Amino acid sequence: MDFGYTEHSYRHLGIVSKRAGDILRDLGYDERTVELARIAGYMHDIGNCVNRVDHAHSGAILSYNILKDMGMSVEERTEIMMAIRKP
Numbered sequence: 001m002d003f004g005y006t007e008h009s010y011r012h013l014g015i016v017s018k019r020a021g022d023i024l025r026d027l028g029y030d031e032r033t034v035e036l037a038r039i040a041g042y043m044h045d046i047g048n049c050v051n052r053v054d055h056a057h058s059g060a061i062l063s064y065n066i067l068k069d070m071g072m073s074v075e076e077r078t079e080i081m082m083a084i085r086k087p
């Protein structure tokens, strides 16, 4: 049965985060890059708090500013922003 609802719970975020990290680890990336992928995976749907439409775009901007406020370097937060924005 389709209720027109897609699951965006913490469970979903955890799964995406783990898989993103696993993929980069399996490809041989360093541990920090693997961690950035995990962060991007965990934050990738944050734009849904603005609107479902174009949530990747709004999520990229939101995540960039949150990570900036948390003190992440511009290089790392830009990587995460671009990972979230990719269609």
Ligand SMILES: [Fe+2]
Binding pocket: 008, 012, 016, 044, 045
């Ligand atoms: Fe998602």
